[in-house]
Amino acid sequence: MSGARTRLFRAAFAALDLVGANRALGARTRGLGLILTLHHVRKWDGRSFAPNRLLEVEPAFLDLALGRATELGFDFVTLDEALARVRAGRSERPFLHVTFDDGYRDVRDEALPILRRHGAPATLYVASGFAEGSVDIWWLALEAALARASEIAIDLGAGNERLPCATPREKDAAWSRIYWALRAGPEERLRTETQRLALEQGIDPLSFARDLCMRWDELREVAADPLVEIGAHTVTHPMLAKHPAEVARAEMAESREAIAQALGRTPRHFAYPVGDLSAAGARDYALADEIGFDSAVTTRPGHLDASHAAAPTALPRVSLNGHFQTRAAVDALLSGAPFAMMRAARRLTGRA
Structure with a gap:
């Protein structure tokens, strides 16, 4: 994310908070609930060059976000419960489910204790090649x-x-x-x-999966926690839309089978790597359904409503972004107001 774009979003979050728009619009814009996207949860090391900063948040910020969700009346639910409420088209209180992509070890070390403290269920989407240390990140x-x-x-x-x-x-x-x-x-x-x-530069491309991602024995231990569900995230983390259908199908199905063999349970939920429209589209949503996943999540931003019952393998999520670790950002994202404003802007410009 460019510096100018980052500054624009920060200003927008602050402005929504200042004028009380999150509270005023939330009842109409937050839908039934939302699925959060995270990757790394770890203490910031202060490095001056950090282009992937958006993919990591500090433990204190995750704690703040979940605490704020509790204060605002959200239910922490499993992914199955979230889907049940979407299919029913109603939820007495807004719901929230937490997801983590890729299978990083810091999720176990830093995020899991926070989830336990808040009683927040989570789905960990694991790329099987990362768990084996055989694929470059x-x-x-x-x-x-x-x-x-x-x-x-x-x-x-x-x-x-x-x-x-x-x-x-x-x-x-x-x-x-x-x-x-x-x-x-x-x-x-x-x-x-x-x-x-x-x-x-003398860097082993495979070292990142080996050093940062949980191995199968670690994932087996994490999967034993009643708060944790393990989902699939392909074998090699490809942008599926860039590949032929047979390759995309194999990536999905083989990751599911590898996880089933290693952990003794077959994943029922899937996350598309990268997950935007350039990386996953209608063909891939159909493949996830054909393979038998109960749900599949994108990184397209938005909350869930009853309309998503018809497309459970194309669900939007809301990213907790390392560039925006403030209470104002959390309130805006939980309200759904930024996404409603983005949809309105697209309609006005004829891009909807």
Whole structure:
């Protein structure tokens, strides 16, 4: 997320709070409830170059968010209960379910004690290749490569170019240039280039899954907690929409089978990697249904209402973002007001 965009969102959250819009609009905009998205929960290390900061929140902020949800009258529910309320089209109190993508160890160490304290059920969506330590986490490898480099040589489609990376500002500019150019193209090229850049800087691309993600024995221990459900998140964490249907189907089905074999229970819920419209669409929602998942979640922002009963494998979520760790941001996200305003803006501009 660019600095300008980040500042705009911070200002919007503060403004909604200042004028009391969250309280005034919440009854009409929050729907039946919501599913939260998180990745890392860990103490901030203060690094100056952190392009993936949006994917990590501090433990104190998660505690604040769940405490605020309690104060605002939300029920903490399992994913099955959330789906039941959506199908019924009613919920006496708004509900909230917490989800974590990828299977990071800090979720066990930092987030789980907070969930227990609040009595908040959660679903952990596990990429089976991460649990086995056999798949690269390319966005972390790219960050680490740029953090270590003083200059990067790369061909992003207009011939070979050299990008300076000596300062945090230069690293941010290089990240934006490389990340979005690779995201827009074939995933094979994205992974090849990020692996190459990492290896050139002496970084093992597989080290991130090995060092940061829970192994099967750790996941087995976490899965024994009555608050925790384990869901599937593919094998190699691909953007499914970029691949043929047979590849997408295999990624979904094989991750489910790997988790079933390792943990002794078959996952009933699924999360699309990356999860926006560039990464998962109608074909993938249909595949998740055909494979037999009870639900599948995207990263498209929004709350749940009765209309989602017809599309349980295309559910929106609300991200707790590392750039916005304030009470005002929590109140806005729980109210649903920002998403209602975004929908209204799309209708006005003819983009709905």
